[in-house]
Amino acid sequence: MALHQSKEQFKEYLKVEKNASPHTIKHYMYDIGQFEAFLLKESLKNWKDADHLLIRNFLTELYQTKITKRTVSRKLSSLRSFYNFLEREGLVEQNPFHYVTMPKMEKNIPEFFYEEEIEKLFEVEDLTTPLGQRNQAMIELLYASGLRVTELTTINVHDIDFSVGSVLVTGKGKKQRHIPFGSHAQKALLKYMRDGRDQLISKRNSDTDVVFLNNMGKPLTARGVSYILNSMIQKVAKTSSIHPHKLRHTFATHLLNKGADLRSVQEMLGHENLSSTQVYTHVTKDYLQKIYKNAHPRA
Known part of the structure; x- marks a missing residue:
């Protein structure tokens, strides 16, 4: 053949x-x-x-x-x-x-934001503009749910359930999962969808159910999300850059640092294998070591 x-x-x-x-x-x-x-x-x-x-x-x-x-x-x-x-x-x-033997891989510890760093990102947008409302809703949801950027860009209006605070996403292999989000993300999403998104739709006479839109009223692309996030972080730290996965890493790391169990985090991230989630335990161990050394009298 x-x-x-x-x-x-x-x-x-x-x-x-x-x-x-x-x-x-x-x-x-x-x-x-x-x-x-x-x-x-x-x-x-x-x-x-x-x-x-x-x-x-x-x-x-x-x-x-x-x-x-x-x-x-x-x-x-x-x-x-x-x-x-x-x-x-x-x-x-x-x-x-x-x-054939696979090449031995170096274990890279995922990059993530510390809590005080990510808090600054929530304060940079002008929430009186449609795009500012969109950006705020986007970063709040990414941090609140640990979504992959491809999952974020394909969320439709009917995928969000505000009554329980959850979003239905379609991940790898077209597998669907419900992910909860908190009050900050809910507030930002409601403001954007009732105000900013409607303006983007009507201004461009657009017809789409996708939640996150560009300034032309069309669905945002993964590249567009990366550009927006980098623009946001430039307002906070002039030399830093951000990739959407860094927010996903931050979501997982902060949950584990606060005591969430690995299986629950695996479910929310949509990892098929627990080994994919376990990479974050290395980060939390480093965090615990830092806490111990700073707090224990004989450390």
Whole structure:
């Protein structure tokens, strides 16, 4: 079977059976396409022609491009999943990527805001303007719920339940979950949706159920959210930058610091595996050490 045809079959499998997001499928196709180009360069025209030695040469070529171990690991994971699919479909006899060791990853402690730092971010917007109300509602909700930025940009009006203070989000694999939010986020959201959002809709004659809109009355993109957050933090700290995930990290870290259990935080973050959530325990241990050293007379 042609290389391209197998790729298209796998793409359909990801979309239909795995419910993978367009973003995930894009990464898979890019990684597989890169390996496909390598095979063709080696004058190989079938996926089953790949063996352990060829893969080692492929890895050598990857490392020469100076990409990170994390990116290499992602590519290997993509190709391992692809070959699992080919093996299941009888298109290869075995998966050669089973014999390839993933690069050892350095554990990065997530960046997060301290409580006094994030409080400053809640004071920078002009709440008399539609965009100021939107920005305030957005940062309050990100901090209150730990949403991924892609989840934030796809929230519709009917996904928010103000009576109980929760939002329904669609996460990875199209899995849905309800996340609670507090009174500060509720107040900011109500003000934006009853005032600022209505102005953005009417001014541009827009017709959308998406909650967070740009100044044209159209749904905000992930890039737009990043730009807005960076503009907000520039008003507080001239040299700092922010990424939306930093607010997600802050949400998880602050909950654990205040005694929340790991399973509950896992559920709210939408992590499939507890190991993904456990990275935050390293942060809280550092926090506890700091508290101990500052408070204990014989520390």
